[in-house]
Amino acid sequence: MGNPKGFLEIKRKEAGYRPVRDRIGDFGEVEQTLNLEDRIDQASRCMDCGIPFCHWACPTSSKIPEWQDAIYRENWEEAAKILQSTNSFPEFTGRVCPAPCEKSCVLSLHNSPVTIRENEASIIEKAFDYGYIKARPVTKRTGKKVAVIGSGPAGLSVADLLNQAGHSVTVFERDDAIGGLLRYGIPDFKLDKHVIDRRLELFVEEGIEFKTNQDVGVNVSFSDLEKEYDAICLAIGAMKPRDLQIEGRDLKGIHFAMDFLKQQNKVVRGDEFSKQERISAKGKNVVVIGGGDTGSDCVGTSVRQKAKSVLQIELMPKPPEAREPHNPWPYWPNTLRTSSSHLEGCKRRWSLSSKQFKGENGQVNQLEIVEIEWTRDSQGQFQMKEIPGTEETIDADLVLLAMGFVHPIHEGLVTELGLDLDTRGNIKTDTKGQTSNSKIFCCGDAATGASLVVRALDGGRKTAYSIHKYLKK
Numbered sequence: 001m002g003n004p005k006g007f008l009e010i011k012r013k014e015a016g017y018r019p020v021r022d023r024i025g026d027f028g029e030v031e032q033t034l035n036l037e038d039r040i041d042q043a044s045r046c047m048d049c050g051i052p053f054c055h056w057a058c059p060t061s062s063k064i065p066e067w068q069d070a071i072y073r074e075n076w077e078e079a080a081k082i083l084q085s086t087n088s089f090p091e092f093t094g095r096v097c098p099a100p101c102e103k104s105c106v107l108s109l110h111n112s113p114v115t116i117r118e119n120e121a122s123i124i125e126k127a128f129d130y131g132y133i134k135a136r137p138v139t140k141r142t143g144k145k146v147a148v149i150g151s152g153p154a155g156l157s158v159a160d161l162l163n164q165a166g167h168s169v170t171v172f173e174r175d176d177a178i179g180g181l182l183r184y185g186i187p188d189f190k191l192d193k194h195v196i197d198r199r200l201e202l203f204v205e206e207g208i209e210f211k212t213n214q215d216v217g218v219n220v221s222f223s224d225l226e227k228e229y230d231a232i233c234l235a236i237g238a239m240k241p242r243d244l245q246i247e248g249r250d251l252k253g254i255h256f257a258m259d260f261l262k263q264q265n266k267v268v269r270g271d272e273f274s275k276q277e278r279i280s281a282k283g284k285n286v287v288v289i290g291g292g293d294t295g296s297d298c299v300g301t302s303v304r305q306k307a308k309s310v311l312q313i314e315l316m317p318k319p320p321e322a323r324e325p326h327n328p329w330p331y332w333p334n335t336l337r338t339s340s341s342h343l344e345g346c347k348r349r350w351s352l353s354s355k356q357f358k359g360e361n362g363q364v365n366q367l368e369i370v371e372i373e374w375t376r377d378s379q380g381q382f383q384m385k386e387i388p389g390t391e392e393t394i395d396a397d398l399v400l401l402a403m404g405f406v407h408p409i410h411e412g413l414v415t416e417l418g419l420d421l422d423t424r425g426n427i428k429t430d431t432k433g434q435t436s437n438s439k440i441f442c443c444g445d446a447a448t449g450a451s452l453v454v455r456a457l458d459g460g461r462k463t464a465y466s467i468h469k470y471l472k473k
Contacts, residue, residue, distance in 0.1 A: 003072065006044035012112045013038055017340050024303050027188040027268045030340045031095070031118075039122050042115045043071035049106050053330040054116060057104035059458040060086045060093075064101060064116055071119060080127035083120060088157045089199065089457060091128075092182060094121025095191050097454045098293075098337075104330035128198070135205035142166040144471045147229040149216050149413070152180025153453045154444025155235030156203075157460025158467070163208050165468050170229075171208060174215035180237060181453070184262040187297050189304070189340075193269070217413030231439060231467050234427060235460060236413070238445035242403040244289065248357025253364040255279055257294045257402035264301050281307035285395040287367055288312040289354060290402030293339070298400045300341030310346045311394065315384075315403075317374050318350035353386065357399065367396040405450040424449055433463035434470075441467050 003009070015032040017023065023030045034042065046068035054064045063082050070079035083090050097117055105113035127133045144167045148155045151173040163169045177183055179196045204210065214220045225232060241256045243249075260279050267273070281302035288298045291314030302310045319336040327334050342348065351372050358366040371390035377383050407425030408414055414421075420428040420436040426449050427442040429435055435442050443463035444456035 003044035004047075006041070007047050007107055007114075010041050010045055012045070012107075012115060013042060014115060015118055017343070020344050023189065023340075024344050027264075027304060029095070029192050030189050033122065033125075034118070039119065040072055040074065043068045043119055045107070046114045047106065053104040053106060054101040054114070057100040057330060057332075059100070059452070059455045060461075062086050062101065062120075064114075067123060068114065068116075068119060071123065076123060076126040076130060077132045079123045080132050083123050086461075087454075087457065088160050088461060089153065090120050090124040091195050091199065092153060092191065093454045093457065094118070094124060095195070096186055097452065100332055100454075103333055106330075109329055133202070135202045136164065137205065138163060138166055138207050140166055141168060142471070144168065144230045145170070145228065146467060146471070147172060147225050147232045148235060149232065150180060150235035150237060150444070150446070151178040151183075151210070152235060152237055152444060152456060153182060154237075154446075154456040154460035154463075155180065155233070156199075157457050158233050158235060158443060158464045159208050160203065161461060161464035162467060163203070163206055165464075167230075167468070167471060169208050171210045172214040172216050172220065172225075173210065173212045174218075176212050178210050178212065180235075181456075184265050185258060185294075185297075187261060187301055188265060188268045189300060190297070193265070215412070217416050222413060222416060226439065230471055231441065233433075233463060233467060234413075234435070234440060234442040234446055235444045235456075236408055236446045238405045238408050238426065238448075238450045240406050240409050240425075241401065242406050244354060244401055244403065246354060246356055248359060248364065251357050251359040251364040252362055253359070253397060254357060254399040255401065257288075257290070257298050257400050260400050261294070261297055261301060264305070279398075281305040281310075281398050283308050284397035286310045286398045286400065287394065287396040288400045288402055290314065290404065291316065291348070291350070292402065292404060294404070295400075295402035296339040296341045298402050299346045300339070300344060302398075302400075303341065303344045303346070307398075309395075312342075312346055312348045313352045313354075313369065314348070314350045315353060315372070316350065353384070355391070357396070358393070363397075364399055365395065365397055366393050367399060368393050405445070407449065408446040432466035432469075433459070434466065438470075441470075 015034045017030045048065040067079040067082040099117040101116045102113040107113045146167050146169050148159045148171045151171050159169045159171050282305050286302045286307045288295045323333050352369045353372045356368040357364050371387045372384045422428045427446050429442050429447045433441045433443050443459040
């Protein structure tokens with residue numbers, strides 16, 4: 001523990017965001033960074049608690065008190081080693097993780113947790129700056145070959161650990177660039193893509209082979225892969241979006257959130273699209289349906305595209321501002337979350353059900369909504385009921401469906417393999433990540449359903465250990 005009285009003497013200090021008027025004019029990362037003195041002060045607030053609930057809450061079981069102490073002592077190399085012992089990509093989680101660790105920090109009892117996520121990001125950036133993060137070429141190979149299908153956080157974690165164990169790893173990605181959700185699902189203003197490319201350069205130097213535009217089950221035969229590789233890992237994500245099948249759904253101007261976000265990420269990269277292909281919010285009344293992180297990303301992107309107005313609506317009730325008695329610390333707080341995008345010019349409404357899309361000449365221009373009331377039935381299950389007389393019609397020139405994802409895409413590979421699925425349509429695995437085909441493993445959102453980047457990353461690491469044991473046999 002750096003300073004036994006740090007948490008008493010020093011207040012929590014966040015780096016904050018770039019000014020709104022500046023950041024909405026570009027797609028650069030919105031977060032700022034603290035100076036070195038402030039960063040060390042923030043690390044000194046960690047109390048090294050007898051029971052580190054932050055460590056308990058982190059999906060990767062990060063050794064937070066240990067690396068906070070290393071920051072305090074300005075030993076960035078030691079901090080990086082400790083951090084990376086449980087987390088393959090702190091540069092990703094340090095930017096996009098919602099930080100369940102902070103919600104479980106003992107200082108959260110006073111709404112002033114240690115700045116864990118920001119400190120994590122600072123460690124890995126210092127490590128890169130000082131040259132502590134270098135390629136680790138593998139000198140001895142086992143002769144075993146592994147195919148990883150999907151290059152999101154789960155797939156990259158699997159590839160990294162298995163490659164370091166000496167196995168020859170090939171990553172197959174159906175898109176034109178590596179990164180999966182990190183590349184195309186998260187806007188550049190939250191995760192600049194050079195952060196991904198920097199890590200990929202190390203992986204290539206370490207011997208991992210990457211193949212893009214390889215849609216296994218479509219333009220790549222899975223049976224051929226099964227013959228060539230000793231083990232296969234599916235890390236294909238849960239990319240089947242939840243749809244809204246109401247009247248008018250076939251009108252133009254209604255898009256899934258991922259189609260919108262992916263295209264903008266490509267535009268930032270330098271790709272060009274025709275006027276007919278381009279999904280643009282410029283000058284339009286935008287309605288984002290869905291109140292989660294993906295919806296928030298659509299808000300921020302729409303603002304940067306110069307939308308006329310942005311409204312985000314949610315089916316569920318508005319969360320409370322503070323924890324309620326049935327949701328105590330140190331569990332995740334089911335409270336209202338306000339992102340940087342929400343602060344840039346957006347209205348939010350809750351307990352609204354979408355009834356009908358309306359339009360002219362095949363183009364959407366309005367959405368009919370109604371207020372709903374949530375109650376519990378005799379079994380305690382939530383039931384929703386429309387409130388008569390609350391119907392209204394709102395302007396909607398562009399509608400973005402951000403209602404989450406239901407399960408992996410079944411068409412193609414999953415259907416071809418005939419693997420067992422769970423009741424939610426995810427690929428069923430045992431505790432080792434093994435599917436109903438003993439040679440095929442699965443990890444990340446494809447097995448758990450849509451979740452956090454940090455959970456996918458951790459799932460990939462655990463599955464890599466299981467695959468390694470399988471190959472040793």
